[in-house]
Amino acid sequence: MLLYVPSLAFADWYGDARAMMGTELSVYLWSDDSTNGEALLEEVFQEAARIDRLMSTYKDDSEISKINRLAANSNIPVSDELYQLIGKSLQISALTDGAFDITYDSIGQHFDFRSRQRPDEETTAAELANIDFRLLLLNDESQTIRFRKSGVRINLGGIAKGHVVERGIHLLRANGIRHAIVTAGGDSRLLGDRRGRPWMVGIRDPRKDGEVPISVPLEEEAISTSGDYERYFDEDGVRFHHIIHPATGNPVSGVHSATVFGPDAVMTDALSTSVFVMGVDKGLRLIATLPEYESIVIDADGQVFYSDGLQRPQNPAAE
Numbered sequence: 001m002l003l004y005v006p007s008l009a010f011a012d013w014y015g016d017a018r019a020m021m022g023t024e025l026s027v028y029l030w031s032d033d034s035t036n037g038e039a040l041l042e043e044v045f046q047e048a049a050r051i052d053r054l055m056s057t058y059k060d061d062s063e064i065s066k067i068n069r070l071a072a073n074s075n076i077p078v079s080d081e082l083y084q085l086i087g088k089s090l091q092i093s094a095l096t097d098g099a100f101d102i103t104y105d106s107i108g109q110h111f112d113f114r115s116r117q118r119p120d121e122e123t124t125a126a127e128l129a130n131i132d133f134r135l136l137l138l139n140d141e142s143q144t145i146r147f148r149k150s151g152v153r154i155n156l157g158g159i160a161k162g163h164v165v166e167r168g169i170h171l172l173r174a175n176g177i178r179h180a181i182v183t184a185g186g187d188s189r190l191l192g193d194r195r196g197r198p199w200m201v202g203i204r205d206p207r208k209d210g211e212v213p214i215s216v217p218l219e220e221e222a223i224s225t226s227g228d229y230e231r232y233f234d235e236d237g238v239r240f241h242h243i244i245h246p247a248t249g250n251p252v253s254g255v256h257s258a259t260v261f262g263p264d265a266v267m268t269d270a271l272s273t274s275v276f277v278m279g280v281d282k283g284l285r286l287i288a289t290l291p292e293y294e295s296i297v298i299d300a301d302g303q304v305f306y307s308d309g310l311q312r313p314q315n316p317a318a319e
Contacts, residue, residue, distance in 0.1 A: 016041050021052050021161060023185035029172055030179040030195060040175055044168040044182060051167065054082055055160045057105065057153075067145060068105075068153045075144035083143050085266070086136070089159055092270045093133035096286060099277040100270050101246040105155030106130035108244050116233045118240050119249075127151070128249040157242075162224060162269025165189040169265075186225040186272070189265045193219035206256035206298055214296065214304065222265035226272040227257035243276055254279050254300050262293035271295075280305050 014037035015028035027044045031037030056062045067076050078086070089102045107127045110119035119127070130151040137146045156163075161184040168182035169189040180191040181199065190199050198219045202212035206229050216223075228251070232241035245252045258276040260268040271293060275283030280297050287295045287307045295307040 012037075014038060014041055016045070018045060020045070020048055021056070021164065021184060022058075023161070024183075025164070026181075026183045027168065028181045029177050029191075031177060036175075040172060040177065043171055043175075047167055047171055048164045048184070051081075051160065051164050054079070055085075055156050057109075057155050057157075064154065064156065071145055072147040072150040072152060075139060075142065075146045077142070077144050080143070083138070083145070085156060085159065085163055086145065086154070087138060088266060089156065089270065090133055090136060090138070092159075092267075092274065096271075096274040096278065098133060098246050099282075100158060100274040101131060101133045102154045102156055102158065103131045103133055103135060103152055104244040104246055105153040105157075106151060107249045108155060108157075108242070109153060111240070111242065113231045113233055113240075113242065116235070118235075124249040131244075131246050131249065158226075158273040159266060159270045161185055161187040162222070162265040162267070166222070166265040186227065186230065187222075187265055187269050188224070189222045190218055190220060203257070203259050203296060203298075207302070216261070216296075218261065221261055222263060222268045223259065223261050224265065224268035224272040225257055225259040226276040228252075229256070243273060245277055252277050255283075256298045256300060256302070258283060258298075259296045260287070260293055261295070262290075267293065284308075 012030055012032060014031060017024050017026035025048050027041050029037060053062060055064050057064055059065060063079060063082055070076050092100045107119060107124055110123055135148040135152050137148060164184050165182040165187050166189055169191045172180050172191055178192045179195055182189050198217035201216050201218050201223055203214040205211040205213050206227050226243060228239055228241040232239050241251045243252050255276050258272050260271040260275060262268045275295055275297060278286060280299055283297060284295060284307050287293055294309045297305045
């Protein structure tokens with residue numbers, strides 16, 4: 001997913017991008033006050049860093065790492081923010097019949113895309129028994145979590161970036177900003193419009209780096225794209241990527257990218273993963289039941305599919 005942002009040569013646009021959360025976080029906003037604009041940029045980055053410290057499985061001292069170490073043995077108290085996001089994840093798991101499942105990390109932990117490492121068939125088969133969102137027990141009264149069995153791990157990689165961009169926009173809105181974009185990897189949240197014009201959001205070609213065959217005008221919207229080109233390696237003609245099918249324990253095939261639009265970045269983040277896992281037919285049928293959300297899916301043959309609420313481009317070349 002690519003965002004066409006205004007040139008920062010205009011004095012009242014302020015923006016920055018930093019490597020965070022295993023991806024790039026970028027913030028662009030319009031402010032009449034340069035000091036305030038720069039300060040708010042920093043606040044959004046600090047908020048993202050706070051959430052990363054809370055939810056990163058790569059940080060041993062994060063709250064989610066503590067849960068993964070201890071929740072098989074006892075009820076672990078969870079902070080309100082993390083508890084609510086885990087609860088939301090389980091709701092989406094039920095909505096999608098398990099296509100979205102934060103326990104995927106039981107297998108996901110064995111992938112290292114930089115070193116081209118993946119679990120062997122024996123490891124995958126053994127860990128598959130630990131992937132099931134129903135293995136998580138939440139206690140609302142004590143606000144604790146427990147795993148039903150050892151070996152279970154959770155990872156909010158399919159929803160946390162949506163939470164980050166949603167929180168960033170909430171912070172900016174609360175401080176009087178009316179035009180902004182916050183983007184973390186494939187997840188973006190738009191605040192208002194581009195000062196009288198819509199933001200033009202481009203959906204990249206999954207196999208042609210730098211090419212953007214589809215552009216969508218948006219304002220006051222969230223958009224998330226899940227793709228098999230984000231973290232991957234190819235081996236003997238097979239692409240091994242980071243989106244794991246909870247039912248098989250293997251990377252999903254059949255779809256190159258799934259994009260979801262809607263009012264809430266937490267939902268678009270999780271739903272883009274869900275549609276990717278479910279495939280074109282089941283995924284778009286799911287979206288049809290959610291009136292506020294729309295989707296564009298590019299399958300493994302490069303064919304583009306649109307949910308019912310989106311109008312297909314009139315010019316075939318646009319695809």
